[in-house]
Amino acid sequence: MKKLFLVGTGPGNLDYILPLAQQAIMESSDIVGYGLYIDLLGDLVKNKTCHTRNLGQETERVTLALDLASAGRVTALVSSGDIGIYAMASLAFELLDRHPKPEWLEVSIETLPGVSAMQVAASKIGAPLGHDFCTISMSDLLTPWESIEKRLHAAGQGDFVVAIYNPISKTRNWQINHAREILLEYRPPETPVVIAKNLSRENEMVKVVSLVDVAAEDLDMLTTLIIGSSDSRLLSVQNKQRVYTPRGYSKVLK
């Protein structure tokens, strides 16, 4: 059976990769992915044929993985975070649906999820994703800004916690400042915002700022933000800042 694994590797280090996902990588002869994330796999990819491609070469990576698998190589396409969330799994099915090579249809695809950046960020700071939330990518490369703007307004109206992916890139930076202004129409300036970077790696940074103080110049393309809802609360325990979004148990507790 021709086989392609789509594997989410979380923040990258082995401690954060599901045993099932590690098993899939071990069973593969060929690994396709972005160089940095393959390097983090260390011994897990020793003696395997690694095919690294740069950022921006997403279509090339998925095409190569499907080509290798359909040629009979057991292949793992790896992606940081959860490969099913803003990552390569969706593109693999999009190519199979819209631009398939006939031989790709013989490949059995198995997806192994991983923890996404918002989950790792949340775990480091408290429980900001404890109640209804949404995720919005600021990348307007493939999604019109009007759609992103519509979603930001909807997130504000619905009072969702908002996880922001791809806040800025090398070629665009104004979107996150617009997002801040839109959400300020719906929630207070002091709403806590978690800013996280280099999660579980050297130079990890997780901090809390007020919504009104979010600014593009403090962020980079590896940053994830979690913007609280109007219910999210900031507290200090043992001199450590914590953010959580309650389910509302306090209402029923004495």
Added chain:
Amino acid sequence: MKKLFLVGTGPGNLDYILPLAQQAIMESSDIVGYGLYIDLLGDLVKNKTCHTRNLGQETERVTLALDLASAGRVTALVSSGDIGIYAMASLAFELLDRHPKPEWLEVSIETLPGVSAMQVAASKIGAPLGHDFCTISMSDLLTPWESIEKRLHAAGQGDFVVAIYNPISKTRNWQINHAREILLEYRPPETPVVIAKNLSRENEMVKVVSLVDVAAEDLDMLTTLIIGSSDSRLLSVQNKQRVYTPRGYSKVLK
């Protein structure tokens, strides 16, 4: 140092639990959780003191875990899925914030995330969470139905993929049918909906229905739903139904 681990165990079996989370359980002398999820941990909790509490006893579970930890027992509070998403981590911080016992403030809390039900469901069927999505719980036990309704309308207006948690319980079942009617105001009746149950366990069921056919009587409290956006697509590969939500690469591909 007094220590409490908040641990997400995903669907429950060890293959789906992060090595870091398994390590935290191994370091603990006491495990607190719902009986079924502790049982699934098998050998990992052998020779540990397990404190099982039933569904509905959420506050008791968190209080016990904080009490044990502040008495000097290294304790793991376990929760299925990601403990940070609709689970116990938020309640732990809510109790610390609103109803703390003084000794709880000496406990160092470390959270280990896990894969949430929507992620496992998505991995089994394709990539429905491939673009902007939101999560909404149907439980109106602690959240007024008006807030839930407002979020469903916002999800419709923003054209988010919608992951539905707690669609029904033993004491309530009409909410999911209302949710269907609200979303049908914004998206077509044939919108694909992923219905998943008993993920990664015996009797696992993952299927796709049309939005118009979602009905409370087909669901139970262990079911998770993922309702597509207007962009989500259903396709068949090797006689297997697949659902994905594209980022939009097709627009730039020849």
